Amino acid sequence: MSAVGEVQTFRGPVAVGWLGVTLMHEHVFVGHPELDLNFPHPEWDEVASVEAAIAGLERLWDLGIRTVVDLTVLGLGRNVARVAAVAARTRIQLVAATGYYTADVLPAFFHTHGPGLLVDGPDPLVEYFVRDIEEGVAGTGVRAAVVKVVTDRAGLTPDVRRVLAAAATAHERTGVPILTHTHAASRNGRAQLAFLTDRGVSPDRLVIGHCGDSEDLDYLRELMDAGATIGMDRFGMEHVLPDDRRVGTVVELLRRGYAESMVLSHDAAFFSRVTPPSWRAQHAPHWHAENISRRIVPMLLAAGVTDADLHQLLVLNPARLLTPGRSKKEEP
Numbered sequence: 001m002s003a004v005g006e007v008q009t010f011r012g013p014v015a016v017g018w019l020g021v022t023l024m025h026e027h028v029f030v031g032h033p034e035l036d037l038n039f040p041h042p043e044w045d046e047v048a049s050v051e052a053a054i055a056g057l058e059r060l061w062d063l064g065i066r067t068v069v070d071l072t073v074l075g076l077g078r079n080v081a082r083v084a085a086v087a088a089r090t091r092i093q094l095v096a097a098t099g100y101y102t103a104d105v106l107p108a109f110f111h112t113h114g115p116g117l118l119v120d121g122p123d124p125l126v127e128y129f130v131r132d133i134e135e136g137v138a139g140t141g142v143r144a145a146v147v148k149v150v151t152d153r154a155g156l157t158p159d160v161r162r163v164l165a166a167a168a169t170a171h172e173r174t175g176v177p178i179l180t181h182t183h184a185a186s187r188n189g190r191a192q193l194a195f196l197t198d199r200g201v202s203p204d205r206l207v208i209g210h211c212g213d214s215e216d217l218d219y220l221r222e223l224m225d226a227g228a229t230i231g232m233d234r235f236g237m238e239h240v241l242p243d244d245r246r247v248g249t250v251v252e253l254l255r256r257g258y259a260e261s262m263v264l265s266h267d268a269a270f271f272s273r274v275t276p277p278s279w280r281a282q283h284a285p286h287w288h289a290e291n292i293s294r295r296i297v298p299m300l301l302a303a304g305v306t307d308a309d310l311h312q313l314l315v316l317n318p319a320r321l322l323t324p325g326r327s328k329k330e331e332p
C-alpha cells in the first residue's frame with residue numbers, strides 16, 4: 001500500500017502536498033482498440049499524438065496546473081503504457097485510473113466469468129481493479145489512484161450495478177476514491193450515490209461527475225448535503241451547456257457555502273476518437289484542458305469568487321479526495 005499522505009502517479013508516489021492545482025477529470029487519449037486496430041482513425045498518428053499531448057501538458061504546467069487525473073479506463077481505450085511515454089516527458093503529474101466505462105452492458109467475457117456464471121469464480125472486475133491499484137496496470141508498474149464508474153441515460157442496469165459494486169469493493173480494500181460519470185439531465189447521481197453508500201462507501205470518498213451539466217441547484221445541493229463532492233468537470237463542453245451558465249452555477253453554489261464540495265475540470269482529451277480534433281475545433285473550440293486557466297478562472301474572479309475559493313476548488317479538494325482512505329473521519 002501507499003505510505004500515509006502519498007498519492008500514486010505515473011511516475012510513482014508523490015506527497016499529497018505536492019499535487020498542487022489539480023484537474024480531476026480529464027483524458028489524455030480516448031480510443032477504441034478494436035476499431036483502432038482495424039480502422040485506424042484518419043486523424044490519429046501515434047508519434048504526432050504523443051508529441052501533441054506532451055506539448056499540451058507542458059502548456060498546462062506553464063499555466064500553473066501541476067496534476068491531471070486521466071480518467072480513461074477500460075471501455076475508453078485505456079493504454080497506460082502509451083500515457084506513461086507521455087508522463088515521462090512532461091513536468092505535469094499524471095494520475096492513472098482503474099474502472100470500467102459502460103453505459104449499459106459489459107462485454108460478453110464478463111457474462112461468462114464471475115460468481116455463478118459459466119466459468120464460475122470471483123468477479124474478474126474486482127480482481128482487475130484491485131490489481132491495477134495495488135500492483136500496477138498491465139505490467140507498467142503504474143498504479144491507479146482512483147476508480148471510475150459510469151451511470152448514463154440507461155441508469156443502473158444490471159451490468160452498471162455490477163461495475164459499481166466492484167468499485168465499492170475495490171475502494172473498501174484500497175481506500176482510493178471513486179470518481180464517476182453521470183447523466184446530469186436524468187439526475188442519476190442520486191441513484192449512484194445511494195447505490196454506493198449502501199455498499200459501504202462513505203460519501204466523502206466520492207466525486208459525482210458531470211454535475212456541471214446541470215443547473216438544478218436543488219439536485220446539486222442534495223448530493224453535496226449528503227456528503228459527496230460534485231464534479232463541475234465539463235468546462236468547454238459548450239455543445240452541452242455554455243460556459244457562462246456553468247460558471248453561474250459554481251458562483252451561486254460558492255455563495256451558498258459549498259466551496260469544499262466541488263472540483264473543477266474539463267473532461268477534455270488531447271485526442272478522442274469519439275469527438276476527433278477536427279470536430280472539436282469546429283464545434284467546441286474552448287473544450288481543451290487550458291480553458292479553466294485561460295477563461296474560467298478570470299470569469300469566476302470577475303464574478304467575485306476569491307482566491308481562497310479557487311485554492312479550495314483546485315488544490316485542497318483534490319488533495320483531500322486523492323489521499324487514500326475510507327473516510328475523512330478515519331484519517332488522523
Ligand SMILES: [Zn+2]
Pocket residue numbers: 025026027071181267
Ligand atoms: Zn470523462
